[in-house]
Amino acid sequence: MHLAYADVGPGPAVVLLHGFPLSKAMWQEQLSGIGSTYRVIAPDLRGHGESPAPEGVYTMDEMADDVIELLETLHITEPIVLGGLSMGGYVALSLVARHPRRVRALMLMDTRAGADTPDAAQGREATARAVLEADKATPVVNAMLPKLFSKLTLEKRPERVEPMRTVMEQTTPRGIAGALRGMAKRPDRRADLAGISVPTLVLVGEEDVITPPAEAKALADAIPNARLEVVPHAGHMAPYENPAVANAVILRFLKSLEDRR
Numbered sequence: 001m002h003l004a005y006a007d008v009g010p011g012p013a014v015v016l017l018h019g020f021p022l023s024k025a026m027w028q029e030q031l032s033g034i035g036s037t038y039r040v041i042a043p044d045l046r047g048h049g050e051s052p053a054p055e056g057v058y059t060m061d062e063m064a065d066d067v068i069e070l071l072e073t074l075h076i077t078e079p080i081v082l083g084g085l086s087m088g089g090y091v092a093l094s095l096v097a098r099h100p101r102r103v104r105a106l107m108l109m110d111t112r113a114g115a116d117t118p119d120a121a122q123g124r125e126a127t128a129r130a131v132l133e134a135d136k137a138t139p140v141v142n143a144m145l146p147k148l149f150s151k152l153t154l155e156k157r158p159e160r161v162e163p164m165r166t167v168m169e170q171t172t173p174r175g176i177a178g179a180l181r182g183m184a185k186r187p188d189r190r191a192d193l194a195g196i197s198v199p200t201l202v203l204v205g206e207e208d209v210i211t212p213p214a215e216a217k218a219l220a221d222a223i224p225n226a227r228l229e230v231v232p233h234a235g236h237m238a239p240y241e242n243p244a245v246a247n248a249v250i251l252r253f254l255k256s257l258e259d260r261r
């Protein structure tokens, strides 16, 4: 699968994986703010943005293997810094578990390592069917948009919310259903966390209601070499909602990696 991607900047590669049902557009402030110092690569995961949306269930492993294929296309053989938000974090955890030599550091943002509960998996299947039936993204946009952002962003910053609404609305029903069914099937990766040996940044928006700070703390506590950073004035879309603080945190983390070299 050939993924669409953005690729900006010089230096060591930092790969950023977006959440569901979004696209590389959510990383625009990281592409500009971090891409001056690092090579920031942001793919559209399968079924999202400008990447193909084949029929079928998109497992997190398959999405991770698409990213490996992209690295190969770009001739990137050095281990990367791998970041993922929410679904992008599920994909990052799959990639690091199965291709550990590809990763020199992890950034897990507004995400979790556990699997879906049976109820959550059933809810995803119902949403997948609703989206396919409606033949548009609207059911998932209406369900998710209010949960993605902090209350203040939702009420007072339409210039932040509306571009993401547009991205979500442009995601194809087939892509949405594929990703929902793939997330519903994802394994519980909590047992893997103790074996992650690379430096890890766990970042979360202080008002994230989908993967709240308590969940981020549990994730950071379970990874031996992890640090937790809580981004103020932000919900589930922390690096997009508060890029000033998120970029400062990310740049500090990236700098700490260079200092270790």
Ligand code: MLT
Pocket: 018, 019, 020, 021, 085, 086, 087, 088, 183, 210, 236
């Ligand atoms: C996301 O932001 O990627 C989603 O909230 C992930 C999920 O539905 O579990």
